Amino acid sequence: FQGKFPMFVAQVKDWQRQKYSVIIMTSSKDRGLRLKEGLWDNKIEAVVLPEILSAPVEGQVVITYGKLFSGFEFPAAKLVLVSDSELFGRSKLRRPRKQYDQGLRISDFSEIKPGDYVVHVQHGIGKYLGVINLEVQGVRKDYLHIQYFGQDKVYVPTDNVNLISKYVGAEGHKPKLHRLGTGEWVKTKKKVRESVKELAKDLLNLYAARETIEGFAFNRDTSWQAEFEEAFPFNETKDQVKAITEVKSDMEKSRPMDRLLVGDVGYGKTEVAMRGAFKAVMDNKQVAVLVPTTVLAQQHLRTFKDRFRGVPAKIEVLSRLKTPGEQKKIIAALEQGKVDIIIGTHRLLSKDVRFKDLGLLIIDEEQRFGVAHKERLKQLRQNIDVLTLTATPIPRTLHMALAGARDMSIINTPPENRYPVQTYVVEYSKELVVEAIRRELDRGGQVFYVYNLVSGLERRVSRLQKHLPQARIAIAHGQMPEKQLDKVMVEFIEGEIDILVCTTIIENGLDIGNVNTLIVENADRFGLSQLYQLRGRVGRSNRIAYAYFTYDKRKVLGETAEKRLNAIREFTEFGSGFKLAMRDLEIRGAGNLLGAEQHGHMLDVGFDLYCQLLEDAVRLLKGEPRKAAPGQQDVEIELNISAYVADSYIEEPALKLDVYHQLRDIDNEDELKEFEIELEDRFGQIPREVQNLFLIVQMRLLARRVGIDSIKEFRQEVRISFDKETAVKGNILMTLAKDFPRQLSFSSVGGLVIKLSKGNLSGSELGKRIIEILCRFEELAGARDYLI
Numbered sequence: 001f002q003g004k005f006p007m008f009v010a011q012v013k014d015w016q017r018q019k020y021s022v023i024i025m026t027s028s029k030d031r032g033l034r035l036k037e038g039l040w041d042n043k044i045e046a047v048v049l050p051e052i053l054s055a056p057v058e059g060q061v062v063i064t065y066g067k068l069f070s071g072f073e074f075p076a077a078k079l080v081l082v083s084d085s086e087l088f089g090r091s092k093l094r095r096p097r098k099q100y101d102q103g104l105r106i107s108d109f110s111e112i113k114p115g116d117y118v119v120h121v122q123h124g125i126g127k128y129l130g131v132i133n134l135e136v137q138g139v140r141k142d143y144l145h146i147q148y149f150g151q152d153k154v155y156v157p158t159d160n161v162n163l164i165s166k167y168v169g170a171e172g173h174k175p176k177l178h179r180l181g182t183g184e185w186v187k188t189k190k191k192v193r194e195s196v197k198e199l200a201k202d203l204l205n206l207y208a209a210r211e212t213i214e215g216f217a218f219n220r221d222t223s224w225q226a227e228f229e230e231a232f233p234f235n236e237t238k239d240q241v242k243a244i245t246e247v248k249s250d251m252e253k254s255r256p257m258d259r260l261l262v263g264d265v266g267y268g269k270t271e272v273a274m275r276g277a278f279k280a281v282m283d284n285k286q287v288a289v290l291v292p293t294t295v296l297a298q299q300h301l302r303t304f305k306d307r308f309r310g311v312p313a314k315i316e317v318l319s320r321l322k323t324p325g326e327q328k329k330i331i332a333a334l335e336q337g338k339v340d341i342i343i344g345t346h347r348l349l350s351k352d353v354r355f356k357d358l359g360l361l362i363i364d365e366e367q368r369f370g371v372a373h374k375e376r377l378k379q380l381r382q383n384i385d386v387l388t389l390t391a392t393p394i395p396r397t398l399h400m401a402l403a404g405a406r407d408m409s410i411i412n413t414p415p416e417n418r419y420p421v422q423t424y425v426v427e428y429s430k431e432l433v434v435e436a437i438r439r440e441l442d443r444g445g446q447v448f449y450v451y452n453l454v455s456g457l458e459r460r461v462s463r464l465q466k467h468l469p470q471a472r473i474a475i476a477h478g479q480m481p482e483k484q485l486d487k488v489m490v491e492f493i494e495g496e497i498d499i500l501v502c503t504t505i506i507e508n509g510l511d512i513g514n515v516n517t518l519i520v521e522n523a524d525r526f527g528l529s530q531l532y533q534l535r536g537r538v539g540r541s542n543r544i545a546y547a548y549f550t551y552d553k554r555k556v557l558g559e560t561a562e563k564r565l566n567a568i569r570e571f572t573e574f575g576s577g578f579k580l581a582m583r584d585l586e587i588r589g590a591g592n593l594l595g596a597e598q599h600g601h602m603l604d605v606g607f608d609l610y611c612q613l614l615e616d617a618v619r620l621l622k623g624e625p626r627k628a629a630p631g632q633q634d635v636e637i638e639l640n641i642s643a644y645v646a647d648s649y650i651e652e653p654a655l656k657l658d659v660y661h662q663l664r665d666i667d668n669e670d671e672l673k674e675f676e677i678e679l680e681d682r683f684g685q686i687p688r689e690v691q692n693l694f695l696i697v698q699m700r701l702l703a704r705r706v707g708i709d710s711i712k713e714f715r716q717e718v719r720i721s722f723d724k725e726t727a728v729k730g731n732i733l734m735t736l737a738k739d740f741p742r743q744l745s746f747s748s749v750g751g752l753v754i755k756l757s758k759g760n761l762s763g764s765e766l767g768k769r770i771i772e773i774l775c776r777f778e779e780l781a782g783a784r785d786y787l788i
Contacts, residue, residue, distance in 0.1 A: 007419050007544055008087060009042045012061060015080055016044075020073075021056035023081045025066045031084070032063045055079075075432075113654060117167035117175050118146060119606040123154055124178030124185030125167055131158075131653050133644060140689070142644040142660070152180040158644070158660040159637070159696075165608035175603065192601045193613050200617035215256035215383045216359055218283050221248065228278050228311065232271060235416055239263070243272045243409035247387060250407065251279055251360070257385035263411030266418070266511060266540045269389045270300070272409075273362045274307050276387055281313050281340045285359025289343040290377075292365050294319045294482075295489045299511060300343045300364075302493075308341075318344035318353070321486055349376040363388045391536075421539040422546045425523070425565045427553035433519055434467045436548055440517035441471060441498055448537055449501045450520045454479055460501050460521075468499075476502040504530060506537055513541035523549035524561035531565075635703040636710040639718070639770075641763050643692035650683055663697050672697055688764065695767045702774040706781060709751075711770060713758075718770060720754040728752055732780045739776055743769075 015022050024046075026032040032048050039046040039061065046061040056062045058078065068083040112118065114130040126146040133142050134155065143155035144164065156164060167175055178185045236244070243261055250257035263269045277287040289304075291297050301317040308315060316330050316339045327347070333339045337356030342348065361384055363377070426432065437447050451460050454477045461473050474497045476488050485505075492500050493512055500506070504526075518538045523531060531549065539545030549565060551557060557565070602610045645656045659679070666672050676694055680686055686694075703711060707726035712719050722728070736754075737744050747753040754773070761769055 004419055005038060008082075009039070009044065010544065012039070012044055016059045016061070018078070019058045020078045020080050021058060022061045023052065023056065023079070024061070024063045024087065025068050025071070025081065025083055026063060026087075027065070027067055027084045029065060032065060035087075036063055112166050112657060117606075118164050119167050119609050120146065120154065120156065121163045121609065123148065123180060124188070125175045125606065126154065126177055128164075131656060133646075137640065139640045140642040140644060142656070144657075147177070149177040149179040154180070158657075159664075161657070161661050162664050165606065168607035175606070188604050189609075189613070192605050192610065193617070195601050196610070196614045197617045197620075200614060200621055204618065204621055210258060211255055213256055213383055214254060215385065216283075216285070217254040218251040218279055218285075218359070218385075220252060221279070222282055224282060225275075225279060229275060231307075236271075237268065237411065237413035237415060239409075239411040239413045240268045240272060243269075243411055244275050246407075246409045247272060247276045248279060251276060251385055256381075256383050257387065257407070258381070259386070259407040259409060260388050260390065261409045261411070262390055264391060264414070264536070266415070266536070267411045267413070268415055269391075269411060270303055271307075272411075273387055273389060274304065276360060276385075277304075277341055277362065278308070278311070278313075280360040280385070281311075283359065284357070286334070286337065286339070286355050286357055287341045287360045287362065288348055288355070288358060289341065289362045290348055290364065291343065291345060294321055294345055294486050295493075296364065297321075297343050297345055298486075298490055299493065304341060304343065313340040314338060315341045315343070318342055318347050320345070320347065320482060346373050349373050349380070358384055360385045360387065362386075365390055418542065419539065419544050421535055422544060423535065423549070424547070425549045425551075428521060428550040429553075430463075430467075433548070433550070434464075436517055436519065436546060437464070437468060437471070437499065440546075441468070443543075444514075445517065445543070446492070446495065446497070446512070446515045447499045447517045447519065448506055448515055448534075449499055450504065450506070450518070450534060451501065452503050452522070452525065454503060457501050457503075464499060464501070471498045472496065473499045473501060476500055476505055478503060478505050504534065506534070511540055512537075516541070516543050516545040518545075518547045520547070520549050522551060523565060524551045524555075524557050635700045635708055636712070637696055637700060637703075638710075638712045639696070639767060640713050641692050641696070641767055642689050643696055644689050645693070646687060646689055649687055649690060660693075663693060666697055666701070669698065669701060672701070692764050692767065695764060695771065699767065699771055699774065702771065702778060706774065706778050708774075713766075717758055718756040718766065720756065720770070720773070722752040722754075724751045726752065728781075732777070735780055736773070736777060740773060744773070 012022055024032075024035065026035060036046045036048050044061055046063055048063045050065060052062060052064055056079075068081070068085075071081040071083045071086055073080050112128055114128060116128050117125055118128045119125055123146075126148045129145040129147055131142050132145045132155065133140060142158045144158065144161070146154045146156060146164075148154065243263075247257070247259060247261070250259055261269050261272060273289070277289070280287050289300055291300055297317050297319045298321070301315065304315050314333075316333070318327060318330050322330065330339065330342070331353055334342055335354045335356055347353070358380075361377075361381055363386065437449075440447050449460065449464070451457060457475050457477060461475060464471065464473055474488050474492065476485060476492075478485075480488075488497070488500075491497050495514060516538050518534060520526070520531070520534060526534070535547045538547060551561075551565070605613070645659055650656045650659065662675060666675060672694060676686065679690070699711065703720075707723050708720060709723045710719075710721045712721075733746055733754075737746075740756075743757050743759070745755045745757070747755065756770065756773065758766060
């Protein structure tokens with residue numbers, strides 16, 4: 001339920017109507033009491049029981065305490081158990097004040113599981129085996145255990161989690177493990193680096209050539225534009241506002257716009273496009289909207305006409321649903337300038353279609369057009385503004401790599417009042433399917449029933465009609481005559497059909513707010529991206545939507561199929577298209593932007609590193625400084641302090657790893673304090689070993705600010721070494737020596753080193769003393785100009 005309480009209340013009432021007993025398990029007493037209060041406010045009489053000693057009565061709602069990863073529904077016993085994490089959202093720690101405004105971070109460590117392939121910047125591709133706690137010279141720390149070719153293995157200190165990223169390749173692709181101590185990984189990186197350099201050169205040449213072309217500069221917004229935008233019945237999301245501003249700003253420049261707008265299906269890309277279209281029409285320019293299918297053309301026509309109601313703009317559609325006579329009339333009107341906005345399929349690219357004054361071309365899912373169509377598009381788009389829309393995710397890393405080589409806007413925020421799709425992966429049961437469909441029809445909704453064999457569709461229709469005699473059922477598949485298929489789809493969109501029994505023909509682009517239940521039979525036969533796209537067809541309104549991915553109970557699932565179904569069940573939250581272990585999707589997203597020949601290079605080094613190499617190449621060619629690679633330009637800290645997250649504090653390995661990664665990401669003391677409070681709130685009092693981790697992070701933050709390279713402990717002393725560029729005035733060192741009498745000495749051979757005599761100090765006490773010295777040094781350096 002992802003913390004959406006009204007949605008939970010509605011579901012509990014539904015369970016009560018079906019005479020189910022509901023048990024809710026919360027992690028703390030306070031949470032349980034707050035939940036009880038909330039349910040009573042919504043007329044649900046819940047009771048709190050610290051222990052459940054007998055079965056709850058029919059329709060009773062019981063709140064109890066305990067930890068459970070996920071709940072279950074047991075229809076035979078009329079019992080439902082809901083876990084804390086399902087109600088309040090998965091137990092994933094919030095990143096302190098971090099915002100990734102463009103694209104999505106893909107290497108979230110909570111997504112790395114034992115058995116996953118990972119890429120270490122220095123050692124190459126290995127298999128992650130988990131977190132292991134080791135004692136080295138009397139000091140306990142956690143290490144990431146990574147296996148390489150044969151018996152080779154590496155234990156990576158959790159301090160260096162930033163050197164590791166999850167290996168992301170195409171679905172089903174198993175990378176080769178590298179041998180340690182050979183030049184194999186260095187050669188692979190060199191080959192990919194050379195390839196991306198050529199790619200970066202081509203991209204930048206293309207970009208530079210476009211900068212020199214003279215196009216049409218649209219006027220600034222008029223009061224009509226403001227009125228049109230005010231009429232939008234929803235609140236724009238933050239990302240939408242940013243994308244709209246970027247599009248309009250591009251249109252007002254004299255160079256032609258060529259912007260890619262990326263966003264999950266239903267995230268409001270069309271509204272951005274319509275505002276651009278309105279701006280063009282206001283300057284007496286024509287707008288062409290190119291879509292891949294007739295069904296989508298009809299859908300866009302309805303959306304545009306509805307949104308432009310009251311605006312004196314002539315909107316037409318050109319597709320095979322129009323008779324030859326109608327098409328001829330529309331084409332003639334287009335050439336005479338009597339049509340302002342034309343929406344169409346590839347028919348728009350035919351030689352006989354000419355415009356009087358085309359100003360803006362909007363392309364929906366360009367990658368779905370053929371080679372010949374793309375060539376025609378190239379001719380069309382030479383000096384007009386082009387906005388390309390796509391729902392194929394562009395990961396953040398790739399977006400960063402292409403910054404400056406491609407204009408891109410990314411919408412990651414879901415619209416208001418949109419709920420995640422409730423996803424069930426279950427054995428096929430006729431009763432379950434009929435009950436799910438009946439529930440949807442009872443609330444006036446419609447259903448997609450997907451079965452991917454054309455020969456079995458009729459049989460499914462007869463079976464459903466037998467159990468649901470009142471339902472209006474139709475069939476849709478790619479082998480039907482085009483006109484017949486279009487007719488069925490239009491009738492379904494218009495609400496004249498209740499259940500559409502179909503193949504995966506529905507997987508792309510359909511946006512029908514009234515369809516909120518999806519049944520997929522033999523889901524184990526589909527690819528991950530297909531399952532994700534199918535699920536994206538429901539949940540497009542403010543109603544709760546349900547997706548049932550079913551498999552034959554007599555069949556033993558293969559390992560890949562099981563992994564796929566688990567992944568789709570796991571990622572129910574929004575924007576999970578950017579996350580679904582990214583696998584297939586992000587490789588496809590990258591392929592669309594960069595071309596197929598780069599695919600192999602991505603598989604060689606993993607997606608994250610590939611993007612880093614590409615970003616380096618783009619920066620180099622633009623004459624910008626290269627970004628520091630992970631692990632470079634950071635303070636090296638080697639102290640004999642036991643600093644780790646014990647199993648007794650956080651048991652879940654993925655969550656533990658996320659803590660290490662977030663500590664590594666912290667940029668200032670405010671974030672550190674905030675994270676400490678959150679950790680204590682979630683897991684209780686912080687043990688000493690974890691406090692030591694915070695101590696080391698604070699030390700690193702201070703050291704970074706004052707130009708320190710490393711802090712290392714030796715037998716009798718700790719050496720604090722400054723980088724070679726930092727030269728400090730002697731009076732600061734003298735004051736420091738006075739403040740810490742008989743503890744400090746200094747050396748300037750090969751750069752300044754402050755030596756701290758350990759005396760009786762050790763462990764966290766020694767760590768605190770180092771922090772005191774660094775704080776005082778920063779204070780003195782801030783009070784006077786300390787750099788010579």
